[in-house]
Amino acid sequence: MNVVVTGLGTTSPLGGDVASTWEAALAGRSGVRTLDNDWNEKYGVPVTFAGQLVVRPEEVLSRPETKRMDPSAQMAIVAAREAWADAGLDQVEVDHDRLGSIVSSGIGGVWTMLTAWDTVRDRGASRVLPLTVPMLMPNSPTAYVSLEFKARAGAHSPVSACASGAEAIGMGFEMIQSGRADVVICGGTEAAIHPLPISAFAAMQALSKRNDDPQGASRPYDVSRDGFVLGEGAGVLILESEEHAAARGARVYGRVAGVGMTADGHHIAAPEPNGAGQTRAMELSLERAGLTAADIVHVNAHATSTPVGDMIEARGIRGLLGAHADQVLLSATKSMTGHLLGGAGALESVFTVKALETRTAPPTINVTEPDPELQVDLVRDTPRALPEGDLAAINNSFGFGGHNVALVFTNS
């Protein structure tokens, strides 16, 4: 059973919706800015910048919505509403028992959890608000999406760190293929720009410390890359069985053609050095799609701008694609958005679908001197055209814990 993409939504460090985000990406703009707070002075938080939303959820949601939902769920709702309307599903009757919701977060309601602890410590347990648990639980975003759209076929939230958003889309694909649903609202969200996660990622030496050059800090594949830049936001896709979409005359962006999900079983945070698990995920995704490496024209890389991770993935892509890698346009959009953790795979799936739709690979910014080992055709600074005809692309996402997810999208 074919699974098509009929709707897209996002709120990201590049814009409050898909159109503005995509426009900014093609223009090579950075969504990374210095944080407007005193966390460095007050707590010694060593990184003072992040990829921050252009449009805060409170600008578009009602007051009660912002009070009842953690920011991670707020962002998911903003993106899901856009995707739902984009798919035209607000104009038709939907069988809610055949509608699913799979929206993930890598970290969950960290703002709610830690703010509630501040309340306990400073003002006593009796001041903790009754909605704290439903706000902090990591299934809260998918639950609120399920509530809003009456998605009763099932509401899931696979958690796999920075692969969560991609895993949600992979599971959405499988939910439709297995016959459990006709339509699935799927994606990922993250709202973790809080002093604790920043301090903790910095303690792992995972973050760039270019406080004096925030917009140049996320530089995947550049020789001087020194870590990822934390970002926030959400991406949501509407997946639909081809029959269901055709029956209602829906506009179709393209297909989710395959997914490969593997685990390294190697280390809690470091990727397997030879990238075997990552490569196997890509191989499985192609196999499932009934495609070969030669069909791939574009890869949206996981590429977070860490010294080790970027090249493990790049070597894996080269190993998989062989000499064909010279014809594959590689984009690392985290150079512009920062790393949305559980939202990353979903936002980058939006980018991949848009790239195929418009036959345009978005740029990778900040690469002044590419890593000499890089043997894939990296799109730098300005977008480049993808070929005519049938197109296929891979979107990779990997997460702490050894989670590897590769999604294959096609334009037909």
Next chain:
Amino acid sequence: MALSKDEVLAGLAEIVSEETDIDTAEVTLDKSFTDDLDIDSLSMMTIVTLAEEKFDVRIPDEKVKDLVTVGDAVDFIAAA
């Protein structure tokens, strides 16, 4: 210093409005929290928690079920 009932009503209406988007003018003494204002039990507990802090009063959990109308809550808080 004890607050007047009008002051308590105004403060309570602000809390209810923040939580539910109901206009403060709709929050009148005769309104039932559940039947008229459509406030569920978790939202009611949220309003109680916020009211305790705002008015510096203690509203025991077992008392909350007796606060059927906005007027009941205003009376309790003003007398506390």
